[in-house]
Amino acid sequence: MTVRHLALLPRGTVRALAAEDAVAVVPIGAVEQHGDHLPLGTDFLVVEAVLDRALEQLDDDDTTWVRLPTMTFGHSPHHLFTAAVSLRPSTLSDVLADVLSSLSQTGFRRIVIVNGHGGNDELVRLAVKAHALHTEGTAAACSYWTLSAETTADAAAAERPERTPGHAGWFETSLMLAAHPELVADDRPFQPSDPPPLFDRSPAPGLTVERYGEWPRVGGLTDDPAEATAATGRLLLGRRVAGLVAALRGLDQATTSAPGDRLPSTDRERGPHA
Template identity: 60%
Template structure:
C-alpha cells in the first residue's frame, strides 16, 4: 500500500516517507450548516473526498506515495458566528498552515498538498502555500475538493449544478452528505424560503465583483440555496466524480514534482 496515515507511522517511517512521498493536508471547518447538516460538514466531506481519492490511487500500478495528515478541523468562519462556529482569524489560519508546512519540511518532506473543504479557507490557503514556497525549498499545491472533476465523459452531468456548487448547506453539500453520512442529515430537509432583496454574496450584480452585505447570512437562514431536492444517489455520483478528479490531481502533482531517484 502506497498511502499511509501520519498518525499511525513511527518517526523513522515519517522520515523515510518524506524522501519521495507527498504529505497531504486536509483542512475543513466547524460552523453552522443551516438546520439540517452538522457543524463538521466541511471537514467530513473533505476527509471523504481525500480518502476515496487515495483508495482510487492505491488500485493503480505505481501509485504515488502519500502520507495523509489528520484533517485540520477549524477554519476561517467569522460569517457563520451569528449562529455557531469555531473560527480562526485569517491571520491565525495562515499562521497555522505556515507552522504545519514548516513542520513537514523540517520532518523531511519536500512535497506537500493541501486539500480544502470550506470556501472561507480557500484564499487564505492559496496565499499560505504561495508565501511558503518563497522561503522554503519545497513544492506545494493547494486545491478545494469541489473544484476538481473527473473530466472524463461523466463529468458533464455529474459535475453538478454549477450555479449552486459548492454553495453552503444547500443542494450540493446536502446531496454529498446524504451519500457519505446519511445518519447525520436531519430529515426531512426543509425548503429554503426566498428572501427579498436576494443575497449578493452568491449573486453579484456584475460579473467579476465580490460583494458582501452586512447581515446576509442571517437573512437567508444560513444556507445559500434550497437543499430540499438533495438526493443521495446523485450525491454519491458527485462525490465519486470529485474523488476521481482529486486522484488525478494528486497523480499530476506527483509526476510534475517528483525528483529523479
C-alpha cells in the same frame, strides 16, 4: 501500501518516507452551522470523504501519499451568528505556515493542502505561495469542489454550477447524503430570500461582493436542500474524487525529481556568476 497515515507511523518511518519523496497531504475543513439538517462538521466530513476515496484509487501508484489528520477548524466568522468555531485569518495563516514548515523540517519536499471550506480558500492558496518563497520543494492547494473529471454522462448531467458549492443547500446536502446519510435530517427547512445574497449571486462575473448582515438575513443557507438526493450525491462525489485523483497525479508527475535535480537555494550554491 502507498497510502500511509502520518499519525499512525513512528518517527523513523516518517523520516524515511519523507526522504523517499513521499507527498504529504493535509485536509482542512471547518466547524460551522449548516442549517438545521446538517451537522457542524459537514465541511471536514465531506473533504475527508473526497480525499479518502481519492487516496484509495492512488493506493497502487508508485508514489507514497502520507495523509495527515484533518485540520477541523477554519475561518468561519460569517457563521458565528448562529454556531461556529472560527479562527481569525491571521491565526489560520500562522497555523498553516507552521504546519507547512513542520512538514518541511521533517523532510517532506512535496505537500498539498486539500480544502473543504469556502472561507479557507484564499488562505490556503496564500499559505502555499508564501511557503514556496523561502522553503525548498513544492507546495500546492486546492478546494475539492473546484475539481471535477469526466466520469459518466449521468454524472455530468447532474451538475448545477449555479448551485455549487453553495452552503448547506443542494450540493452539500447531496454529498452528505452520499457520504454520511445518517447525519442528514429528513426535515430540511429553507426560506428563500429576496433578493438573494450578493456573496452567492454576484452582480458581475469575477466580482466578489460581501455585504454586512447578509448571512443572518438569508438564514445561513444559500439554496433549497430539499431537492438533494443520495443518488445525486454519489454522482457529484464521484466527479470530485476523479478530479482530485487527476490533480494529485498531475502534481506528482510534475514534481518528481531525480537526485541532483535540486535547484540552488543560496548565492553561495549558485556560484560567483549568479
